[in-house]
Amino acid sequence: MKKFGKKGLGLLYGVLLFSFSTYAMLDTFVIPHPMQSVEINAIAETTSTSGIKESVEAAIQSKLGNNTDTAIETESITTASENTDTTVETATSIEGGTVIGQYSDSKTSITLKQYREYDSNIYVADVTVSDASDLKTALAHNTYGRNITDTTSDMAANNNAVLAINGDYYGARQSGYVIRNGKLYRDTSGNRDALVIQKNGEFKFVSESETSASELLQDGALQAFSFGPVLLNNGEISVGENDEVGMAMVSNPSTAIGYLGNNHYVFVVSDGRTSESAGLSLYELASFMKDLGVKDAYNLDGGGSSTMVFKGEIINNPTTSGRSGEERAVSDIVYIGGEG
Template sequence: MSRRTLVVGLAMATTITGLTVPGAAAEQATVKFPSSNFPLGARSAPTKTMTSVTSGIDLYDVKAGSSTDGYTVTVLLPNGRDAGTREAAETTLAAVEAAGEVAGIQRLERPQVADAPAQELFMVRVGLWSFKQRAKADKAAAKLKKAGLKVKVDYLGDDGLKTTGPWHVKVLTVDARTFRGSYAASLGTSVAKRETVSSMAKRGGAVAAVNGGFFNIHTAKQLRGEPVGASVVAGRLLSEAVPGRSAIVLRGRTARITELTTTITAVSQDGAKHPIAGVNRAAAADELVLYTEEYGAKTPAVDGTDVVIDANGRVEAVRTPGAAVPKGKRVLHGGGEAAMWLNEHLWEGWTVKVDTKVRDLRKNRNLQLTPDLHVVSGGVGLVRNGRTAITARRDGHDSVNMILRRHPRTLVGTTRNGSLIVATIDGRKPGITVGANFVEAAQFMRWLGATQAINLDGGGSTAMVVKGKVVNQPSDGGERAVGDALLVLPR
């Protein structure tokens, strides 16, 4: 084999848009597990067992596919990534050859999605070993590292290219016709802190639960429970929307998927107005941020101003930042220009209205923030009106790692009659379960009958809890503390 040809046995990805799944369950009028073959890999008949959880709720344990993937060594490109331009791959290939090793350049294509074109990329890889030869792959990687190259051992099932699996999936179906409970969101003990799904499910009295959306890992460690996107719990907006990002709106026993924006404005009694940039998160320079008692942390200890307001909007105190939010109160915090506005327009004893609007972009109207309203923000839209519609760029996940590579996934969908489908696809377990990429996740949810579907947080966060027990196999080896959860309540 030429040193500049593709590594033998490594298949290429294909572009998939608007995919029609043969025999798709999207035509079903009710939530019913499909009788057609598993939609991924060789499309073989899956093995499944069903457990009735309670009236209207069933849990399926599904297995499909077989393990045929092996290992290779990927040499990182000059930018530190495993895939990039052909020029970068050629440069890296030359470095491998200079070290006396034989490598190949592999072309791959990140699939086209609804809001981003396909992208041609190239990787440099050394060797190909069977599943049982992992030790040989590790030895080759160690030799390359000793030569000064940055490398990693890759299991080919994680690539997102052609695979036979296997897959291990949990599917929870909630039938709108017979379910008599309700849905809710939970942020655990506070917005700032993370908590396991099982803990939130126990506290909320949930019969079933899954992890919610992504949480902010790019903020201070003590604040990393903060959801990245809209969060509403019992009618209270606890985290602002990322404009236009997918979310699931829960009210009573109804669930619908849409996109949201939020607009929050402080209106002083003298008529002055100022936009509130965020809710329960770290504040940037000149931002006005609202903190509620659910925050669970102190306001930023920076130069600026805190204004404490009671439930009626009366200003109780103007204070130095860096203290907790008093129980039953809210705090408007501002630095720079926002602090100047607070000092000029919110005097002690004055009143202020916090005008909060959460807009449903599909219905083009505001949601009523009543106590039965809950919102869990998603990460990426997958299915819209029965067709694959992956909104990776809009939802902030336009990358090879997120679109093409396989990871554990937590997925939520609704059927034509309003039933709910929740699924966890376990991954990162070579030989046991490979996970899914976004295209495969969309295919899978359509196969289950979802006409609308979104991706929630995944990876080590993926967890499904039923009757107090974690029923899937989290890739970290145990439950990870997460930002929020979607709860299925018995009443």
């Protein structure tokens, strides 16, 4: 009986240890932890506090019930003629590529192009805005917190975005500066090189170990992203040919943002991990953007997160957990809003 009792205690201990470990993993990577609601931009769809709460609760139930990536079926647009609400055709200073979409209003002009480089499909949005504040960010369910996620296309729709790309997926980590639309959400250093978009529209790269997020905010930061690495700094490639992000594969779907000057930006998303698109290394991504004339460029979250949405359509071919054509739910987007 004593021997059986010891075995029973050992089995009980093992079950408890497994249960605790499983909960810890779910708590870290799956279970949403809303921390702060976000004041929605005036151009966004109005969402009540109760609606935010309900959406977060729904996300929690969805995550607990299904640990696979949230996905929706999409179709990429292929011709500019499908974009019937384009108001003004605008010229672009970026050479090459095939124009697949355009948009213009009193504050913004966007020309969307597709390139074929490095055996990959690459999508480039050439964006000019009247003020740096027109380049905005949004959080999933308009809520800051860990594991609060939504698809890029849903966030784009909820914020009346003409153009949107995934951001740095801040919610997958517990450190790294988070400044969004001039508001500080997280000041814990991730010991990375962060991208700061300043009030004058210029890019600034900072080491999180050498400055604080509150100092960045005081100096006029509108946005701060913590992912990286820096791809281009003052026109010079900042990564080596063998550099990669953590445990990422050599070539991946990629998302990046670049600055050309005077409120002129590029959003870049490349496909990868499919038979049609090999994907880009960091060095290839930096080289491609340098050839476009980009001065400063920063790598955002890539892989299955890489998604570009233009006027309600998913432009690229997202690849999530090996499944082509499915979006990964992420924490945040970078977007350009439309009038009306």
